[in-house]
Amino acid sequence: MSSYDVIVIGSGAGGGTLVHRLAPSGKRILLLERGDWLTREPQNWSAADVFVDNRYISEDSWYDGTGKPFQPQVHYFVGGATKLYGAALYRLRAEDFGELQHHDGISPAWPIGYDEMEPYYTQAEQLYQVHGARGEDPTEPPASAPYPFPAVSHEPRIQQLADDLAAAGHQPFHAPCGVMLNEADMPYSTCVRCSTCDGFPCLVHAKSDAEVLAVRPALEYSNVTLLTNTEAVALHTNPGGTSVTEVAVDREGVRETYSADIVVVSCGAANSAKLLLASATEKHPNGLSNRSDQLGRNYTFHNSQAVLALSKEENPTVFQKTLGLNDFYLGSDDFEYPLGNIQMVGKSSAPMYRGEKPLETKLAPTRTLDNMARHAVDFWLSTEDLPRPENRVTLDAENGRITLSYSPSNEEPKTRLYHKLKELLKHTGMHEDHLIPRHAYLKNEIPVAGCAHQAGTCRFGTDPEASVLNTDCRAHELDNLYVVDTSFFPSIGAVNPALTAMANALRVGDHLLERLGAERSGSEAAHAA
Ligand SMILES: Cc1cc2nc3c(=O)[nH]c(=O)nc-3n(C[C@H](O)[C@H](O)[C@H](O)COP(=O)(O)OP(=O)(O)OC[C@H]3O[C@@H](n4cnc5c(N)ncnc54)[C@H](O)[C@@H]3O)c2cc1C
Ligand code: SF4
Numbered sequence: 311m312s313s314y315d316v317i318v319i320g321s322g323a324g325g326g327t328l329v330h331r332l333a334p335s336g337k338r339i340l341l342l343e344r345g346d347w348l349t350r351e352p353q354n355w356s357a358a359d360v361f362v363d364n365r366y367i368s369e370d371s372w373y374d375g376t377g378k379p380f381q382p383q384v385h386y387f388v389g390g391a392t393k394l395y396g397a398a399l400y401r402l403r404a405e406d407f408g409e410l411q412h413h414d415g416i417s418p419a420w421p422i423g424y425d426e427m428e429p430y431y432t433q434a435e436q437l438y439q440v441h442g443a444r445g446e447d448p449t450e451p452p453a454s455a456p457y458p459f460p461a462v463s464h465e466p467r468i469q470q471l472a473d474d475l476a477a478a479g480h481q482p483f484h485a486p487c488g489v490m491l492n493e494a495d496m497p498y499s500t501c502v503r504c505s506t507c508d509g510f511p512c513l514v515h516a517k518s519d520a521e522v523l524a525v526r527p528a529l530e531y532s533n534v535t536l537l538t539n540t541e542a543v544a545l546h547t548n549p550g551g552t553s554v555t556e557v558a559v560d561r562e563g564v565r566e567t568y569s570a571d572i573v574v575v576s577c578g579a580a581n582s583a584k585l586l587l588a589s590a591t592e593k594h595p596n597g598l599s600n601r602s603d604q605l606g607r608n609y610t611f612h613n614s615q616a617v618l619a620l621s622k623e624e625n626p627t628v629f630q631k632t633l634g635l636n637d638f639y640l641g642s643d644d645f646e647y648p649l650g651n652i653q654m655v656g657k658s659s660a661p662m663y664r665g666e667k668p669l670e671t672k673l674a675p676t677r678t679l680d681n682m683a684r685h686a687v688d689f690w691l692s693t694e695d696l697p698r699p700e701n702r703v704t705l706d707a708e709n710g711r712i713t714l715s716y717s718p719s720n721e722e723p724k725t726r727l728y729h730k731l732k733e734l735l736k737h738t739g740m741h742e743d744h745l746i747p748r749h750a751y752l753k754n755e756i757p758v759a760g761c762a763h764q765a766g767t768c769r770f771g772t773d774p775e776a777s778v779l780n781t782d783c784r785a786h787e788l789d790n791l792y793v794v795d796t797s798f799f800p801s802i803g804a805v806n807p808a809l810t811a812m813a814n815a816l817r818v819g820d821h822l823l824e825r826l827g828a829e830r831s832g833s834e835a836a837h838a839a
Contacts, residue, residue, distance in 0.1 A: 312340070312568055312569075313338075313568075313569045313570065314338045314339060314340040314535075314568065314569070314570040314571075315337035315338045315339065315570060315571050315572065315826060316332060316337060316338075316339045316340070316570055316571070316572045316573075316574065316822065316826075317339075317340045317341075317342060317557050317568055317569075317570040317572070317573045317574065318332075318339065318340070318341050318342070318574045318576060319342045319542040319557065319573070319574065319575050319576060319577055319585070320342070320343065320344075320390060320575070320576035320577040320578065320581070320582070320795060321341055321343040321388050321389060321390060321520065321521070321525050321536070321576075322389060322390020322391055322392055322520050322576065322578065322795065322811075323390060323391070323392050323520050323795070323796075323808045323811040323812050323815070324576040324794040324795035324796065324811045324812070324814070324815045325341065325390070325520075325574065325576030325577075325794060325795065325815070326341075326388075326389060326390065326392070326520030326521065326524035326525045326528075327434070327437070327520060327524050327794075327811070327812045327815035327816060327819075328574060328576065328794050328815040328816075328818060328819050328822075329341050329524065329525065329528045329534060330437065330523075330524035330525070330527060330528045331815065331816050331819030331820070331823070332528075332819055332822060332823065332828075333527070333528040333530075333531040333533070333534050334531065335533075335823055335826065335828035335829065336531075336533050336828070337533060337826055337828055338533050338535075339528075339533060339534045339535070340535050340537065340568060340570065341525070341528075341534065341535065341536045341537070342537050342540045342541075342542055342557065342559060342568070343386075343387075343388050343536065343537065343538050343539075343540060344386050344539070344540060344541035344542070344577075345368065345385075345386030345387040345388065345390075345538065345539070346387065346388070346538050346539055347387065347388050347521075347538065348366065348387040348388065348389065348393045348511050348521070350511075350513055350515075351513075352513075353365055354506075354510060354511040354512070354513040355504065355506040355510060355513050356506075357506065357510075357659050357661040357662050358661045358664070360506075360509065360510050360511075361509070361661065361662045361664075362661060362662075362664050364381075366385060366387075366393070366394055366511060367381065367383055367384065367385065368384050368385055368386035368387075369381075370382055370384055370386075371711060372580070372711060372712040372713065372714055373706060373711065373712070373713040373714070374713075374714060374715070374716070374758050375713070375714070375715030375716060375717075377713075380758070380759045381759060382580070382712075382714075382758075382759050382761050383759055383760055383761055383762055384578065384580075384581075384761065387521070388521045388525055388536070388538060389519045389520040389521030389522070389524075389525060390520060390578065391578065391762060391808075392517075392519035392520040392521070392808060393511050393519050393520075393521060394509055394510065394511060395508075395517075395519065395762075395808060396507070396508035396509065396631055396655065396656065396806070397487055397488035397489055397507070397508075397517050397518055397519070397631075397808075398485055398486065398487065398488075398631060398634075398653060398805075398806045399434075399435065399438055399440045399442075399486045399487070399488045399518070399806070399808060399809040399812075400485075400486055400634075400651075400805035400806050400809055401431045401450075401451055401453075401805070401809060401810070401813075402424070402427075402451075402803045402805060402810050403449050403450075403451055403636075403639065403640075403803065403805070404424040404451040404452070405449075405640060406420075406424075406801065406803035407419065407420045407422070407423050407424040407427070408420075408423075410648060410801075411647065412647050412648055412694065412696060412719075412720055412723070413645075413647040413720055413722050413723050414696055414719045414720045414721075414722070415696050415719070416696070417694060417696055417697070417801040417803075418697065418800050418801055419800070420770075420800050420801070421770060421771045421772045421777075421781045421800070422781055424451055426817075427810075427813055427814070427817065428451070428452070428453070428454060429454060430813035430814065430816045430817045431453070431809065431810075431813045432453060432454050432455045433813070433816050434809055434812040434813040434816055435455075435457060435458060435486075435809070436455075436458045437523060437524070437812070437816075438488045438518040438523055438809070438812060439458060439459055439488060439490055439518050439523065440457055440458065440459065440486050440487065440488055440518070440809070441457060441459040441460060441461055441462050441486065441487045441488075441489065441491065442457035442459075442461050442484060442485070442486035442487070443457065443460070443461040443483065443484045444456055444457060446481070446482075446483035446484060447481070447483040447634065447636050448481050448636065448637070449636040449639045449640065450483075450636075457486065460493075461484030461487075461632070462484065462485075462487045462489065462491055462493070462629065462632050463493060463632070464484070464632045464633060465626075465627045465628060465629065465630075465632075466627075467621065467623070467624075467625045467626065467627050467687070468627055468630060468632055468633050468654065470738075470739065471633060471687070471738050472633055474737050474738040474739065475635065475734065475737070475738065477737070478734070478737040478738075480635060480637050480734070481635070481636075481637055482633050482634065482635050483633070483634050483635070483636070484632060484633070484634075485631060485632055485633055485634040485653055485654070486809075487631065487632065488517065488518030488519075489501045489503075489507065489516060489517055489518065489629075490516045490517075490518065491503055491516070499516075500514065500515070500516040501514070501516035501517075502514060502516070503628060503629045504628065504629070505628045505629065505630075505656070505657050505659070506656075507629060507631070507656055508631055508655055508656025509656055510656075520812075537559075537561065539561065539562050540559045540560070540561045540562075541559060541560045541561075542557050542558070542559050542575075542577070542585055543558050543559060543560050543565075543585075543588065544557075544558040544585070544588055544589045545557055545558070545573060545575075545585065545586070545589040545598060545791070546558060546567070546589070546591075547589075547591055547593065547594070547598070547788065549593075550593065551591055551592075551593025551594055551787070551788070552787075552788060552789055553788055553789045553790045553791070554573045554598075554788060554790055554791050555569060556568065556569050557569070557570070557573060571790060571826075572790045572792065572822060572825070572826070573790060573791050573792070574791075574792040574793070574794055574818075574822075575791070575792070575793045575794075575795075575797075576793065576794045576795040576815075577795060578764060578795050578796070578797075579609065579703075579764040579765050579766060579767045579768075579795060579796050579797045579799075580609070580703050580712050580714065580761065580764055580767065581712075582767065582768060582793055582795055582797045583597075583605060583606040583703040583767035583768060583797065584703065584705060584710075584712050586598040586599065586600070586605055586768065586778075586785075586793075587600075587605060587606055587703070587704070587705050588705060588710060594787070598785060598787070598788060598791065599768075599778050599779075599785035599786055599787040599788055599791065600778065601774070601775075601786075601787060602774060602775050602776055602777060602778060602786070604699075604768075604769060604776065604777055604778050605767065605768060605778050606702045606703040606704060606767050607697075607698075607699045607700075607701070607702040607767065608697035608698065608699060608701065608702070608766040608767065608769055608800070609697075609701045609702055609703055609714065609716060609764065609765075609766055609767050610694075610695045610696070610697050610701070610763075610764075610765050610766045610799070610801070610802040611695065611716075611758075611760070611761050611762070611763045611764045611765065611802075612692045612693070612694070612695060612763040612802060612804070613650070613692070613693040613694065613695045613718060613719070613720055613721070613723075613724045614690065614691065614692050614693075614760070614763070615690075615691040615724065615727075615728060615747065616655055616688065616689070616690055616691075616747070616748040617688075617689050617691065617728070617731065617745050617746060617747055617748060618658060618682075618686045618687070618688050618689075618745070618746045618747075618748050619686070619687045619688075619689065619731075619735055619740045619741070619745050619746075620682070620685045620686065620687075620740060620741045620746075621685050621686070621687050621739060621740050621741075622685075622739050622740065622741065623685075623739060624684050624685055625657075625684070625685055625686060625687050626684075627657050627687075628657065629657075630654045630655070630656060630657040630687075630688060631653070631654045631655065631656055632654065633653065633654050634651065634652065634653040634654075635651075635652040635653070636651055636652075638650065638652070638726075638727060638730050639651055639804060642726070642730065645723070645726055647723055648693075648694060648723060648804065649693060649723045649726055649727040649730065650691060650692050650693035650694060650723065650724070650727050650804035651691070651692045651804045651805050652689060652690075652691055652727070652730075652731055653689070653690050653692075654687075654688060654689060654690065655688045655689065655690040656688065657686070657688060658683055658686045658688050658748070659683050660679035660680045660682075660683045663679050663682070663683070663748075664679070687740060688748070689731060691724075691727050691728060691731060692763075692804045692805065692806075693720050693723050693724040693727055693804055694720060694801070694802060694803055694804045695718060695719050695720055695802065696719040696720060696801070697766050697769070697800065697801055697802075698717075698719060700715065700717070701715065701716045701717065702714075702715055702767070703767050714758050714761075716757075716758050718757075728745070731745065732745050763796075763802065763806065763807050764796065765796035765797065765799040765802045765807055766796070766797065766799045766800070766801070766802060767797045768793045768797035768798060769797075769798060769799065769800040770783055770798045770800065771800060774786040774787070777800075778793070778797075779792075779793055779798055782818060782821045783798050783814070783818045792818060792822070794811070794814065794815045794818050795811060796810075796811045798814065
């Protein structure tokens with residue numbers, strides 16, 4: 311058995327970012343990742359391979375609340391889901407940190423305010439090289455620094471959309487993007503501005519994902535070790551159940567154990583809950599740190615809608631994810647409750663429709679699909695779904711697999727947001743009657759399978775009776791166990807979650823450095839180079 315100062319389980323937005331923060335400390339850090347490196351290969355940028363054959367959706371099988379098995383949209387790779395993400399790197403709104411009344415109930419307050427997270431949002435934007443423009447989005451929270459890079463420019467059709475929306479009295483803004491694009495010096499730009507970004511891996515490593523910008527730089531420190539193809543299967547505790555003593559792993563079929571003074575779980579919201587539930591002991595009969603009975607509960611994943619509008623003019627846009635609209639985020643003139651966020655999603659192409667069953671069957675010959683793709687303008691709408699105790703992860707008694715029970719909430723604001731977008735189409739040169747729902751990203755028709763934005767199964771809070779983690783993201787009942795993926799979210803807001811997971815990992819990282827007696831800024835002493 312090998313021993314470390316810190317073991318981090320999972321190398322995605324939470325775990326990868328945390329390891330980046332801890333690496334310069336010189337502490338012995340072990341990063342465990344169940345997946346492998348995502349292979350760089352031509353298929354990275356093939357819509358047919360990615361969207362029809364689901365080449366990068368990892369094999370796993372979960373059950374929905376009725377006991378029906380499904381393949382979840384999960385990505386077990388170094389870098390986690392960020393390898394495939396759209397890299398829209400939004401801060402939550404300041405209001406999301408407070409209690410918000412929604413149509414279907416309350417979105418609870420976070421135990422820390424926006425002001426406490428703000429410095430870490432700024433650091434996360436710097437680490438992940440976010441491109442954006444402050445001052446355009448009326449719901450934008452205060453920021454202590456400008457975006458580190460200028461906003462990604464709109465291509466002509468999207469600029470026209472922005473102009474039309476502005477002329478109609480709306481406030482579109484340049485979406486915050488994590489792509490390493492240098493428009494001022496394209497010959498030296500890492501990003502080539504291609505059409506295969508959102509939902510695809512980046513072949514040239516120009517996307518601001520956790521592998522490229524967090525894990526790889528961390529591995530340059532000799533004190534950091536990564537084990538791939540290593541799945542944590544249980545956490546063992548001391549007899550009193552007060553601390554984790556060992557991490558049991560399945561490493562390519564072989565059972566091994568590792569130990570550390572501090573263990574951080576960051577497997578993604580469903581898998582982190584699974585690991586803690588699977589680690590039940592006599593002292594923790596319902597799973598680790600689950601006296602509150604909150605472990606696995608309050609699962610959220612956004613009430614999302616991907617829709618395709620048909621532009622009267624052709625839409626030759628290549629990189630489409632440059633525009634956002636938050637005018638209805640907190641409500642509208644005719645509705646007092648929050649509706650959510652509207653943003654663009656990656657430009658669709660004919661092969662992608664082939665991967666989406668409803669479209670595939672509705673629209674047959676390729677020529678029709680090609681024609682549709684030429685005119686398509688693709689939107690992504692997100693309405694907050696409320697954390698509900700009955701929306702939860704449990705483990706199947708027979709085989710220990712994840713069961714995800716989920717009933718939607720806030721359907722009314724979701725429908726209203728859709729109609730708001732439909733109304734906007736009149737002003738923007740699009741066919742009003744042609745707003746076509748899509749199953750972007752995957753062909754699976756089971757809604758819970760689209761768990762890209764999963765969050766909330768180990769929520770943090772000040773009350774141990776009502777939460778799993780304390781405000782440092784440490785398990786209430788175990789002295790050395792932390793969770794830093796999106797599990798800790800008490801509510802999900804209506805903007806994309808990754809930047810919040812990254813910022814929080816940096817915040818928890820500073821806490822851990824203090825606990826370990828290491829310098830916050832870190833020394834370069836352990837640097838291998
Ligand atoms: C197609 C797609 C598009 C998206 N677009 C956006 C976007 O534009 N903007 C945005 O903000 N968010 C986006 N997201 C969501 C974003 O990627 C996630 O919110 C974020 O990655 C979550 O971070 P995490 O650390 O919680 O989990 P992950 O990043 O998924 O990391 C979890 C890691 O843990 C590993 N793991 C799991 N179980 C174990 C185990 N037992 N042992 C060892 N390792 C384990 C996994 O392999 C994985 O590497 C998108 C997601 C997808 C799939
Ligand atoms: S747009 Fe840039 S970051 Fe995205 S996949 Fe293409 S090259 Fe990579």
